[in-house]
Amino acid sequence: MSAAAHVPPPDKVVNGPTPKHAQLREILRRTVERELPPGAPIPSERELAQRYGVSRLTVRSAIGKLVEEGLLARVRGKGTFTAARRMELQLYLMSFTDDMRRRGLTPTTEVVSAATEVPPTASAHALGLAEGAPAHHLVRLRHADGVPLAVERGWYHAGRAPGLLELDLTQSIYSQLAETYGVRPDQAWQTVWAEGADRETARLLGMRAGSPLLVFRRVSSANGDPIEDITSWYRGDHYQVTMQLDRNTPEPGQPPHYGGSR
Known part of the structure; x- marks a missing residue:
């Protein structure tokens, strides 16, 4: 044989x-x-x-x-x-809600927690807050067509968006900032890295702990005033990042200007 x-x-x-x-x-x-x-x-x-x-x-x-x-x-x-083909995550300022609708998907949002409290030092500094000043803290789980895609943990300047947590937090925060406060984020610095999902983030996203995630920390401003410091954990099996590169070099200590898709 x-x-x-x-x-x-x-x-x-x-x-x-x-x-x-x-x-x-x-x-x-x-x-x-x-x-x-x-x-x-x-x-x-x-x-x-x-x-x-x-x-x-x-x-x-x-x-x-x-x-x-x-x-x-x-x-x-x-x-x-x-698994669905990975979505291109291009780096520009757009709300998650608008981004998903642009792709023909139905976005939904689950509010995990919302409170006004003193932020950690890094977030207080990013928002230009005095020591001990409170900020709005919002944790949300973002879905597209029923699939959990991202966990967002954000801090918002309470003085520039008073009563933010009383609004419908299942909708686009950017739209509500514009409609309620006349605040439209127009500039952001963003940092991107990869890490394994911790137990809580994995639970929210329906993944195993340690699964790959793309992480984005973004500080957004409106007319030069910082309004948002948000970190988002995106499923690595659903996203890939696309960037356009050129030969221009920023001044030392000055990161390039770019935003992110939220």
């Missing part, structure tokens, strides 16, 4: 030196990459276990690895889906 006869069919899980969860993972990977479009649901754990003659624990392990790789995405209460 030839060696090829011992190679298991590509769509079956068999006993052998390769763990069953690894075999199933590669079967699912081929199916996702070759047959299923982005955003398509995959069969349930029960269906996959019956189809391939393995335990649900084996199925869960295989799916979990593909979720970690960003090939699949779990949506709480709905199931597991092939």
Whole structure:
């Protein structure tokens, strides 16, 4: 018998030196990459276990690895889906709500917490606040078409937006700043980095702790007055950053002018 006869069919899980969860993972990977479009649901754990003659624990392990790789995405209460193609996150000033609508997606926002309290030193300095002065602290979970995409933790200058937390915080903050206070952020400095999700952020986004995130800290001003210091954690399996570069070099100590998509 030839060696090829011992190679298991590509769509079956068999006993052998390769763990069953690894075999199933590669079967699912081929199916996702070759047959299923982005955003398509995959069969349930029960269906996959019956189809391939393995335990649900084996199925869960295989799916979990593909979720970690960003090939699949779990949506709480709905199931597991092939991951959507990463959205281009271009760096300009726009609210998350407007950005998602521009992409043809339906944005929704969940307010996790809202309070007026003394900010940490870095945020107080960014907002130009005196020591011990309060600011509005807002934590929100942002969705698009029901999928959690980002956690925002922001500080807002209480003197320039009094009563902000009494407004409808599920809507665009930028729109409400403009409509209620006549404040329109027109300049921002933003820093971007990558990190693994901590336990709380992972819970909010429906991910495993340690999953990759893109993090943006932005300080926005209106007419030269700082109004917002916000840090946002975006799912790394849904976003990629695009930048236009040129040969102009900023003065030492002066970061280039750019904003971010929120």
